[in-house]
Amino acid sequence: MSSTTAPSAPAPGPAPDLTPAQRTPYQQPQAELARSKREARRRRLPLLPALIFVIAMTQLPFLATIVISFMDYRALRPDQRGFTGFDNYVAVFTNPSIRSAVVTTILLTVTVVGVSLVLGTLIALLLDRKFFGRAAVRTMMIAPFLIVPVAAALLWKHALFNPSYGLFNGTLNAIWQFFGAERGPQVAWLTRFPLLSIELSLIWQWTPFMMLILLAGLQSKPHDVVEAARMDGAGAWQIFRYITFPHLRRYLELGGLLGAIYIVQNFDAVFTITAGALGTANLPYTIYATFFQRQDYGLASAQGVVVVIGTIIIATFALRTVSSLFDDEENAR
């Protein structure tokens, strides 16, 4: 920024580099300009491979998606390939299945991120206390997050939700039989509560994630401030409300943001547990189905573009919160 035009100004960023030019600021402006340009290029060099790679692999395919979204491009009808203007977009917005996919995606994301954050906070507060076997409990809590998502979805679908031999119905049966009943209530979980079933399995996986981030937040809490407040007679609730919670806020935001990025894109659980049936098809699954089952590439691309535009709108707000966290860090320097 300013370093090229005004070499005597301190270089921006955390690492002011003492070039000879800065030590003798008023000599040879021409050579100096060339040197600072060379310096800028030298600094850019290590960044370029990663930057070019990411642009090539994420931005270019998306440009291709935009082009295809304006085409009639169906794998089963290669003869009809050609540009069709906004037809695919009209189809996206008039198709009720897309609208329901939007609702499902929002419901799924808000429920899973919200409940995981609340549970994660409560459990983190619990694990922040000293008790016997704390490390063991922490390790047990992490386990769900370390199960491969497809494996977790299979586990919930077959071993827990299965109506005839799953653990949930089996436990209900065992309890009822223990009290002398013939049979316990048997629930067809996946058909009666399809979306809730998916949400439960995802909450189980993501609560440990939130807990880990929030526990790290709690453990970095300024203990002297808490101690001082306690000396001044603040109660447990007051300490939580006015010291712990404001301190945790940035960790809640971070957890919520990262959780949302991954849950919005969730494919594994929806694909494995219900295969998008019974109103559980979210946007990634719907696009996948348009792409693979209907093989309508043009429509699938238009769906993808709409999703990306929606994501950009939401992400702009999300990035602003991360950005504010980031400013704190920068100001702290």
Place this chain on the structure above:
Amino acid sequence: MSTISEPTSTSTNPAVAATSFKAARPNKRRGGVEKKDHWAWGILAWAVGLLFVAPVLWMVLTSFHSEVDAATNPPSVFAPLTLDAYRNFFGVTSGSEPWPPLLNSLTASVVSTILVLVLAIPAAYALSIKPVKKWTDVLFFFLSTKFLPIVAGLLPLFLIANELRLLDNINTLIILYTSMNLPIAVWMMRSFLAEVPVEMLEAAALDGAGLITLLRRVVAPVALPGIAATALICFIFSWNELLLARTLTSLVAGTAPSFLTGFATSQGLFLAQVCAAAFVVSLPVLAAGFAAQDKLVQGLSLGAVK
């Protein structure tokens, strides 16, 4: 029962308890309020922990049961243990072939993680130690690519891979997993490299230390734990990935998660085998995650938590 509860019941009279609680409060705070609370909170924490780990334990237990015992209602918790499900999963008796997908997953995860580190570390260096102009903009560009749903770029990737005869090729997955994890790795590595003491770098540079010496003596000690955390996260995310693997590979280059989706529809008595399969595929992630719990937290928070 009643003889034990009688002495305490006098003191748990609500009114008495309430007043005594209030009166006792200041004393408690000065004394050992923490100690007195502990056992109850501890029990609650243990209960919650067990509740969360229970499905995992149930999965492991069921995987060691016979198929008949696995499918009973109520569940047969104390049924005899057997390795039949693992024999079936590894194809001793059933002809299933889990080794190619497991090895494909290992190749894709390890190679892509190495590639990510090779690309991310120099980039992070250029965003922290010797920052380029507008380095915050570059950093946020990297993060913003994570908001782009993979599914939105899936179709062109499929068509290009099809055109180049790269479908069902493990190298395609390696490249895509590298691009999937690179933005996260750049963020993490930057936050770690930002901890490098710049004054020390400058002092060493003035003393005539070369770039290699600087990297080895000053940067590496701070960066190595960060590299470990980054590698762990990239490995886990690559190992877990399903959408790309399912779309772009099939029989030859299929990965373990893709192989697992074969169990999505139930087919008679097979619960024990499903549990064995889920456990085997999750084992590398469980082992890596448990072994490096602190690194896991650092990684998951993109390096924001140290």
